[in-house]
Amino acid sequence: MTTERTAGRAERAAEAEATTGRRSGQLSPEQQVLQRIERARQRAPRIRESRLTLAHGAGGKATHSLVEGLFVEAFRNPTLEALDDAAVLSVGTGRLAFTTDSYVVSPLFFPGGDIGDLAVNGTVNDLAVSGARPLYLSAGFILEEGFPVADLRRIVASMAAAAERAGVQVVTGDTKVVQRGKADGCYVNTAGVGVLERPVTLGTAQVRPGDAVVVSGPIGDHGVTIMLARGELDIAADLTSDTAALPGLVAALLDAAPGVRLLRDATRGGVATILNEVAQAARVAVVVDEAAVPVRPAVTGACELLGIDPLYVACEGRLVAVVDGAQAEAAVAALRGHPLGVGSAVIGRVTADPPGMVLLHTAFGGTRVVDMLVGDPLPRIC
Numbered sequence: 270m271t272t273e274r275t276a277g278r279a280e281r282a283a284e285a286e287a288t289t290g291r292r293s294g295q296l297s298p299e300q301q302v303l304q305r306i307e308r309a310r311q312r313a314p315r316i317r318e319s320r321l322t323l324a325h326g327a328g329g330k331a332t333h334s335l336v337e338g339l340f341v342e343a344f345r346n347p348t349l350e351a352l353d354d355a356a357v358l359s360v361g362t363g364r365l366a367f368t369t370d371s372y373v374v375s376p377l378f379f380p381g382g383d384i385g386d387l388a389v390n391g392t393v394n395d396l397a398v399s400g401a402r403p404l405y406l407s408a409g410f411i412l413e414e415g416f417p418v419a420d421l422r423r424i425v426a427s428m429a430a431a432a433e434r435a436g437v438q439v440v441t442g443d444t445k446v447v448q449r450g451k452a453d454g455c456y457v458n459t460a461g462v463g464v465l466e467r468p469v470t471l472g473t474a475q476v477r478p479g480d481a482v483v484v485s486g487p488i489g490d491h492g493v494t495i496m497l498a499r500g501e502l503d504i505a506a507d508l509t510s511d512t513a514a515l516p517g518l519v520a521a522l523l524d525a526a527p528g529v530r531l532l533r534d535a536t537r538g539g540v541a542t543i544l545n546e547v548a549q550a551a552r553v554a555v556v557v558d559e560a561a562v563p564v565r566p567a568v569t570g571a572c573e574l575l576g577i578d579p580l581y582v583a584c585e586g587r588l589v590a591v592v593d594g595a596q597a598e599a600a601v602a603a604l605r606g607h608p609l610g611v612g613s614a615v616i617g618r619v620t621a622d623p624p625g626m627v628l629l630h631t632a633f634g635g636t637r638v639v640d641m642l643v644g645d646p647l648p649r650i651c
Contacts, residue, residue: 314338322645328537328583329642352546353472354533355399357465366401368392369460375649377420377454379498381491381509384457385427387585387651390514391536392461393435397516398532398588400471400523401463403435408442409458414449424455435514437461467523473550475530480619481597482555483590485518485604486511486612488540489568489582495650497571504574506567513586518609525603528593535587536651538642541580543589544617544627545641552624557617557639559631580629581642583650591619 314337324331341349348356355368372388382390389406396403408428412421432439490511497504515534523529533543540562544555557580564579572579586609592600597615604610627639 323648324643324645326537327642327645327648328539328542329581329644331644332537333641351472353399354395355401355461355463357399357401364465366396366399366463366465367461368395368399369458370395370651371456371458372651373453373456373649374495374651375453376495376498377424379510380494382512382585383424383427384455385424386431387510387512388457388459389428389431389435389437389439390512390585391534391651392459393437393514393516394534394586394588396461396463397514397519398471398534399463399465400467400469400519400532401465403437403461403463403516405440405462406432406437407458407460408439410442410444411452411456411458412444412446413452413454414446416454421455424457428457431514435516469523469527469529471529471531473531473547476547476551476553476591476619477530478553478619478621479594480530480591481594481600481615482544482557482617482619483592483597483600483604483613483615484535484540484563485515485588485590485610486586487563487565487568488535488584488587489564489572489579491585492539492582492647492650493568493571496575496647502575504571506571508565508567508571511584511586513609515586515588515609518588518604518607521603521607521610522590522600526592526596526600528596529590529600530593531591533589535584535589537583539579539581539583540589540616541578541627541639542642544639547591548627549625551619554620554623554625555617555627556620557627557629559629561614561616563612563614563616575646577646580639582647585651594618 314334316334316338322331325335326332348358355366358365358367370391372384372391374384374387377384392406393403428439490508494508494510496502497506497508519532531547535543544557548555568579572582590600601613601615604613629637629639631637
């Protein structure tokens with residue numbers, strides 16, 4: 270999109286269609302671009318490749334095509350079709366949240382954490398952002414022949430400590446050992462169950478124009494930490510993963526701002542992918558102020574050298590919240606009052622037009638479209 274003299278010009282593209290389009294039958298160049306993007310997005314997702322690539326696990330467009338074009342199609346049911354971080358299930362007179370995730374991070378040990386606490390925190394966070402209080406986890410291990418027992422002991426100890434911090438118990442599990450060279454050392458799967466005790470309904474169906482978009486702290490720490498820990502790049506930075514369990518932070522936010530519409534933890538695909546999911550599912554626009562997005566200087570510098578936008582880089586201890594605009598200040602104050610939310614900020618707002626789009630007001634005064642992640646710039650980060 271070309272640079273705009275007026276920052277809101279792209280947001281008013283739909284209005285331009287309603288006026289200029291009706292009078293002259295012509296659309297502005299901006300509206301034509303948005304219209305083409307929207308037509309492409311409305312096509313039914315399908316897998317075009319004959320074989321899977323790393324991009325199919327990155328959380329972006331390829332992942333969505335795989336999930337919606339294959340798995341949702343095969344297992345179709347209303348609960349699955351919501352595609353939330355956790356499934357919300359009615360059991361008797363109560364509600365439970367249920368989720369599962371697998372972890373293949375490389376390297377297994379990195380500054381600020383390891384595959385063990387990452388597995389616990391990731392599943393706990395999927396439950397927390399659904400509004401549930403996490404209770405129980407399962408742990409499944411796929412281990413490679415020859416994997417050091419000392420490393421496995423370290424991973425399990427890390428998982429136990431993370432579970433204790435999060436207030437959950439690992440109550441069941443499974444172990445498989447495969448031939449040498451078949452599992453890259455250790456893969457971990459965790460599933461989790463939590464109980465919804467609050468009378469709250471979170472999801473894209475609740476999002477509406479006028480809402481505020483909030484992040485709970487600096488973004489991109491985890492993904493860049495993992496990339497630098499691999500030692501493949503001659504880049505040094507004082508960074509650690511932000512991996513952490515978020516139930517306490519979520520509880521503080523929900524207590525202070527009952528107008529929370531939606532919560533997501535910004536893992537694969539980063540903040541940009543979450544906002545695209547929200548915009549497309551809720552048929553709204555999300556307008557982000559680049560200058561308001563919290564990013565550590567070390568992350569910014571590393572991303573510039575790698576040619577990566579921090580908005581697409583994974584976090585493992587940050588959440589994205591869509592909140593009633595009137596409660597944005599209360600939400601941010603509550604988040605900043607918690608140790609894991611000190612760097613929280615309002616980064617944007619929800620508008621009616623153009624529906625399904627995420628727009629970024631850049632630091633240079635222009636506006637550009639922020640699309641869903643394409644490809645996999647940082648594979649194996651969780």
